[in-house]
Amino acid sequence: MTISERIAVTGATGQLGRLVIAELIKSVPTAHLIGLVRDAAAAKDLADRGVELRTANYEDPAAVKAALAGVDKVLLISSSEIGQRVRQHGHVIDAAKAAGAKLLAYTSILHADTSPLALAEEHRKTEALIRASGVPSVLLRNGWYTENYTGNVAAAVQHGAVLGSAGKGRISSAARADYAAAAAAVLASCESQAGKVYELAGDTAFTLADYAVEISRQSGKTVVYKDLPEADYKATLRSIGLPEAFAELYAESDAKAAKDALYDDSRQLSALIGHPTTPMAQSVAVALAR
Known part of the structure; x- marks a missing residue:
């Protein structure tokens, strides 16, 4: 600039x-x-x-x-x-x-x-x-923010479960700070950015079962992933207070994630920010420390 x-x-x-x-x-x-x-x-x-x-x-x-x-x-x-x-x-x-x-x-x-x-x-x-x-x-x-999941780490530890409808779908999430760094890099760049399209996602992907295992490893508590039908997951989200529209969208997104809708292996995000994206394990550690 x-x-x-x-x-x-x-x-x-x-x-x-x-x-x-x-x-x-x-x-x-x-x-x-x-x-x-x-x-x-x-x-x-x-x-x-x-x-x-x-x-x-x-x-x-x-x-x-x-x-x-x-x-x-x-x-x-x-x-x-x-x-x-x-x-x-x-x-x-x-x-x-x-x-x-x-x-x-x-x-x-x-x-x-x-x-x-x-x-x-x-x-x-x-x-x-x-x-x-x-x-x-x-x-x-x-792509997805890892914080979309780690915001519920305390509840997962308390109940011993991560709930979702993502099956074995791979999720290439990154920390919100990674996406912020990418936006700042583009805005501050001296090179023309007009016309460019960046597909931004984490360097490594994980399943929600992997996520549950990581919470268990760091917390010392047994946490498992419970895969639910989309309708049941939506009902669960409604039961904890999410509005109808949000519960429907979250459940639908999770169900589509089961088909790798949240997966990307291009590593454009880390290339743009000049360093690896934040590992899921690091985001879990931050959430558990709160």
């Missing part, structure tokens, strides 16, 4: 957004970083580090347009509001176009164009909007 380029990160106070900004700060002057946030008070730590904060909500196209004024590069971190994403993403795409952005990076999903996951549909539609906009763009097709 040139010395004068300004980079905006949407969802800057989110789990991924904060990590991306932390990575960017290592190589980009903070005066050139802009964080789009819903609540500036929740991002005081970013402001204290010199990051400019601009308030904008995905649902408010006028606010998004104002927030992206004068920006050269934009990272559109996909919204968490399933079912609303395409419209919300469209507001950011339109604003990036109005700003004359030189690059729009979007966090899509692994193999979005061919993925059988229901979650992929909104990403495919967003990618189509980006192409139609004419804004120079790069697609960061992120």
Whole structure:
């Protein structure tokens, strides 16, 4: 990137957004970083580090347009509001176009164009909007976050089981920090990134049975993997409080993972960040230490 380029990160106070900004700060002057946030008070730590904060909500196209004024590069971190994403993403795409952005990076999903996951549909539609906009763009097709699993490590140890519908499917997940490092590398790159598509996933794959074995090894407690029919897994997720839509999508994603929908062996992620991705065992250790 040139010395004068300004980079905006949407969802800057989110789990991924904060990590991306932390990575960017290592190589980009903070005066050139802009964080789009819903609540500036929740991002005081970013402001204290010199990051400019601009308030904008995905649902408010006028606010998004104002927030992206004068920006050269934009990272559109996909919204968490399933079912609303395409419209919300469209507001950011339109604003990036109005700003004359030189690059729009979007966090899509692994193999979005061919993925059988229901979650992929909104990403495919967003990618189509980006192409139609004419804004120079790069697609960061992120695989599964290992934290999607390790967030439930304590429960797995308590109950002695990891539940799912993934069968013997291989899961090429990586730590959220790995994906953040990739986004930062693309945004800070001096090389043109327009038109590139990165299929990002962990270097090594594991099954949920492997994951359960690793929890057992590190915790000293017996933890086994219990494979459930998709409908039963969905019912279990509902019973622990997940909303219907989320339970359905998680169960469906797990069932598709049984057919290797979350597998990728291209190692594009580690090539992009310049080091191996975080091993699943390391993520388990971090989760158990909490």
